[in-house]
Amino acid sequence: MGREPKEDYDWINDPFDEKKIAEERERMGMSGTSKTFVGIGCLLFVLGLIVLIGLLLFGIL
16 A cells, blocks of 8 residues: 655744734734724714614604
Protein backbone atom coordinates (compact mmCIF):
# COMPACT_ATOMS: atom_id res chain seq x y z
CA MET A 1 0.00 0.00 0.00
CA GLY A 2 1.27 3.43 -0.88
CA ARG A 3 1.26 6.29 1.52
CA GLU A 4 -0.36 9.58 0.64
CA PRO A 5 2.12 12.38 -0.02
CA LYS A 6 2.70 14.54 3.03
CA GLU A 7 1.44 18.10 2.59
CA ASP A 8 3.99 20.87 3.00
CA TYR A 9 3.31 23.35 5.79
CA ASP A 10 2.67 26.88 4.56
CA TRP A 11 5.01 29.02 6.68
CA ILE A 12 4.06 32.26 4.93
CA ASN A 13 0.32 32.01 5.64
CA ASP A 14 0.63 30.41 9.07
CA PRO A 15 -2.90 30.29 10.54
CA PHE A 16 -1.50 30.18 14.09
CA ASP A 17 0.71 33.28 13.79
CA GLU A 18 -0.49 35.48 16.67
CA LYS A 19 1.05 38.68 15.28
CA LYS A 20 -0.77 38.29 11.97
CA ILE A 21 -4.04 37.49 13.74
CA ALA A 22 -3.72 40.62 15.91
CA GLU A 23 -2.93 42.79 12.88
CA GLU A 24 -5.93 41.40 10.98
CA ARG A 25 -8.27 42.05 13.90
CA GLU A 26 -6.96 45.60 14.20
CA ARG A 27 -7.32 46.24 10.48
CA MET A 28 -10.81 44.74 10.21
CA GLY A 29 -12.23 46.08 13.46
CA MET A 30 -13.78 49.47 14.10
CA SER A 31 -12.23 51.93 16.51
CA GLY A 32 -13.94 52.80 19.78
CA THR A 33 -14.97 56.23 18.50
CA SER A 34 -16.59 54.75 15.40
CA LYS A 35 -18.53 52.26 17.51
CA THR A 36 -19.73 55.09 19.76
CA PHE A 37 -20.99 57.15 16.82
CA VAL A 38 -22.76 54.15 15.29
CA GLY A 39 -24.39 53.38 18.65
CA ILE A 40 -25.55 56.98 19.10
CA GLY A 41 -26.91 57.04 15.55
CA CYS A 42 -28.90 53.84 16.12
CA LEU A 43 -30.26 55.19 19.39
CA LEU A 44 -31.36 58.45 17.76
CA PHE A 45 -33.02 56.53 14.93
CA VAL A 46 -35.00 54.34 17.33
CA LEU A 47 -36.03 57.36 19.42
CA GLY A 48 -37.13 59.16 16.26
CA LEU A 49 -39.28 56.20 15.24
CA ILE A 50 -40.89 56.06 18.68
CA VAL A 51 -41.68 59.79 18.56
CA LEU A 52 -43.08 59.49 15.03
CA ILE A 53 -45.32 56.55 16.01
CA GLY A 54 -46.47 58.48 19.10
CA LEU A 55 -47.36 61.51 17.00
CA LEU A 56 -49.26 59.37 14.50
CA LEU A 57 -51.19 57.60 17.26
CA PHE A 58 -52.32 60.86 18.85
CA GLY A 59 -53.28 62.33 15.47
CA ILE A 60 -51.01 65.35 15.65
CA LEU A 61 -49.57 64.75 12.18
